[in-house]
Amino acid sequence: MSAHEVPAEGATQPGDGSGPSGNGTEPILRVEGISKRFGAVVALRGVDLQLNAGEVLGLVGDNGAGKSTLVKIICGFHQPDSGRIFLEGRQVHFRSVEDARHHGIDTVYQDLALVPQLPIYYNLFLGRELTFGGPLRLLSQHRMRRLSERYLDDIQVSIPDINAEVETLSGGQRQAVAVARATRSQVKVLLLDEPLAAMGAKESSLIIDLIKGLAARGQAMIVIDHNYTHMFELCDRLNIIEQGVVSLDTKVADTSIEELTSYMVSQYRKQVTTGREELSEAGR
Ligand SMILES: Nc1ncnc2c1ncn2[C@@H]1O[C@H](COP(=O)(O)OP(=O)(O)OP(=O)(O)O)[C@@H](O)[C@H]1O
Ligand SMILES: [Mg+2]
Numbered sequence: 001m002s003a004h005e006v007p008a009e010g011a012t013q014p015g016d017g018s019g020p021s022g023n024g025t026e027p028i029l030r031v032e033g034i035s036k037r038f039g040a041v042v043a044l045r046g047v048d049l050q051l052n053a054g055e056v057l058g059l060v061g062d063n064g065a066g067k068s069t070l071v072k073i074i075c076g077f078h079q080p081d082s083g084r085i086f087l088e089g090r091q092v093h094f095r096s097v098e099d100a101r102h103h104g105i106d107t108v109y110q111d112l113a114l115v116p117q118l119p120i121y122y123n124l125f126l127g128r129e130l131t132f133g134g135p136l137r138l139l140s141q142h143r144m145r146r147l148s149e150r151y152l153d154d155i156q157v158s159i160p161d162i163n164a165e166v167e168t169l170s171g172g173q174r175q176a177v178a179v180a181r182a183t184r185s186q187v188k189v190l191l192l193d194e195p196l197a198a199m200g201a202k203e204s205s206l207i208i209d210l211i212k213g214l215a216a217r218g219q220a221m222i223v224i225d226h227n228y229t230h231m232f233e234l235c236d237r238l239n240i241i242e243q244g245v246v247s248l249d250t251k252v253a254d255t256s257i258e259e260l261t262s263y264m265v266s267q268y269r270k271q272v273t274t275g276r277e278e279l280s281e282a283g284r
Helices: 067-074 097-102 120-124 141-154 171-184 201-216 228-234 257-283
Strands: 029-038 041-051 056-060 082-087 090-092 105-108 189-193 220-224 237-242 245-251
Touching: 029 067, 041 067, 041 220, 041 245, 056 067, 056 228, 067 189, 067 220, 097 105, 105 171, 120 141, 120 171, 141 171, 171 189, 171 201, 201 220, 201 228, 228 257, 237 257, 245 257
Parallel strands: 056 220, 056 237, 105 189, 189 220
Antiparallel strands: 029 041, 029 082, 082 090, 237 245
């Protein structure tokens, strides 16, 4: 069974009449007209986007373009001001990150979501702690330790001591634990917001291999990274986000790093020209 076929708890939320997936053409995730403001700042202005089953979609764009905000809306951290989200063809409303996780959407944030004061092995199971003893739900520390060791070993993340607190790790090691945690369980949609940030060359290759391994198993993912080389290596399709909207949607196979770079430069020039025109209009 591939990752996206794993049924997630509560995924059968009543639809809006658009019907369930199953015809093979319905994207696993579709967002429609998503807008979000923070006070005077308009972060997103009507984003449409879709992620197909088994696909790796890359989001690229300048700092402040709205990429993380979009991811935070998809994973239930922020509520959109307007717009709709469909998971396997059914409209969903996530009240929290926990709610989205129950629907099969998991996230590695740009600003990490590990608990620094807890041991590494515990962080790997956060929110999905293993228990025993039936209704008493006693924590199975021993099993969590043993499985963490095996898991980190399998994916070749070298952490000196899984009993140490996360706060004793370097930024790159923390990132590796966060990615390892998200990739440990099979989910419908995995969101990775700059999973390679703060990584050295060796750790970056390790995470890239991890992501590629997941992609090969059919895991649908949205990845954010500023490095085009990484994005071309990892993604099937790219969406460029500019000032809160998707301005370009292209298959990686249909473009090149050179083409994308020159597109971004031309967009930047347009913005500068528009800015100058607005300034001179204002000065009149
Ligand atoms: N919690 C918040 N409160 C106020 N403004 C916010 C908040 N989160 C994001 N913003 C603003 O929304 C806009 C989009 O931010 P966002 O973090 O989504 O950008 P990004 O594309 O992820 O950028 P980067 O590549 O630098 O991570 C920015 O102008 C940012 O300042
Ligand atoms: Mg961001």
